[in-house]
Amino acid sequence: MNSSIKISNINHSFGEVQALKDISFEVAPGELFGLIGPDGAGKSTLFRILTTLLVPSSGNATVAGWDVKKDLKQIRRRVGYMPGRFSLYQDLTVEENLQFFATIFGTTIEEGYHLIEEIWVQIEPFRKRRAGKLSGGMKQKLALCCALIHQPEVLFLDEPTTGVDAVSRREFWDMLQRLKEHGITILVSTPYMDEAMRCERIALIQAGEILSIDTPQGIIGSYKKPLFAVRSKNFYQLLQDLRGYEGTERVEPFGEYLHLTTKAQVDSEVIETLMNNQGHQEIVVKPVEATIEDVFLDLM
Amino acid sequence: MSAENAITAHQLTKRFGDFTAVDAISFEVKKGEIFGFLGANGAGKTTAIRMLTGLNRPTGGEATVAGFDVYRQSEKIKENIGYMSQKFSLYEDLSIRQNIRFYGGIYGLRSNEIKEKTEQILTSLTLEAYADKIVGELPLGWKQRLAFAVANVHDPAIVFLDEPTGGVDPATRRRFWEMIYATANLGRTIFVTTHYMDEAEYCDRISIMVDGKIAALGSPGELKERFSATTMDEVFVSLARPK
Incomplete structure (x- = not known):
């Protein structure tokens, strides 16, 4: 099966709390797939499992063909991950952060530049500024650049637009559409239901369970009541x-x-x-x- | 004038060095009104709210909140307003009952009043059975409604809600707005910020800040008509990203 992400019967518990209940779905190569649900639905837990930061209680998943439980190194080399909480180095400058991420992935800014160019030009005027001193929107763009600089096959974006105003959110999604054209598979989560329309397929998730998976139009069409x-x-x-x-x-x-x-x-x-x-x-x-x-x- | 107004701002300004974060804004909020305070990130909303809640001194202009002057009576303002942010401002490792008691105490309620308020809040939120549960263990929607009740514990004239519904599920978001409606119906003034444009529709009037200025102010209906838009989202986009 030629899936970029394949999730089979994933369960995860934190003590007595069952954060994920029997999650299964697949994301095709180059697909823009949205995980739509409120805080506490289990979105971040699933991201942590897929990026090999958390071992699931049970079930299996592969990312870019590699097993999330066994092939940690292969997966980490091939994915970009933007966690929900801003996780760059606050006291490094914008430029130093990007350089740092390029270096630890054994690449250079030049090699990955074509992917980030459009976003980078917007933050370049601030390249000498410490990351901690950036505005929310600028931080978000820098984090995206850092997640992309090693040219990942699969990009994980955990609530990239939370707390962002309606106009900036729209611009962020325009940016994702253009990234898709480079063939990158994107799994993105959001609590904003209106953003679901910008994805090719979506999974609605609530309290650790998937309520429905389909194209946005398919989901809308499934509502048969007057x-x-x-x-x-x-x-x-x-x-x-x-x-x-x-x-x-x-x-x-x-x-x-x-x-x-x-x-x-x-x-x-x-x-x-x-x-x-x-x-x-x-x-x-x-x-x-x-x-x-x-x-x-x-x-x- | 101040008899019908909960908030008045006239040419209110805040500068940080040579950067003008809030640029001579003027508006009034009527008593009992639900007033939506919108704007893009970085437009100056937070700075304006910090001045109105008595946390930051303005650089220029005038404002009164609940009848008190923002320069001279900021402590009076703090006593007469409630505040709730997205982060809920509850103590996660205290129980529901302890949080209510703590905030009641902070706002100078007497112990019999605190007792009364505690029962009232627990009943109205149907949380009687969970009074001694640690807040950190509660579902997000419960925390959110509890935070709103706690922000109202001292019966303030005005409640400031800073993105109160971020991240909560669509059903909880709607239940929360019903609480806001019910509270406004009691005559309390609600000053609310949100990034959900459908919520902008629930406000009596809205102001939209762009680059430190109030670019538009009116009821949702008026604004949509003025900008020939069918939704508040369109109004917002045409203001925040002109051209």
């Missing part, structure tokens, strides 16, 4: 009222609308009349397509 976007002038009251409606399966705020899933197929007009009768004003009801977050909430 779904409506609803709003009225008194948003909070509307939420309470719709919770009390017998035809409601679930109702949750989604930005300026509530998303209402009904138990059976109904017309928008039926819901509108119902709200009207309860005294709501400026009512809008329309059928909508599910988002990744709707599916996640449904599967939780």
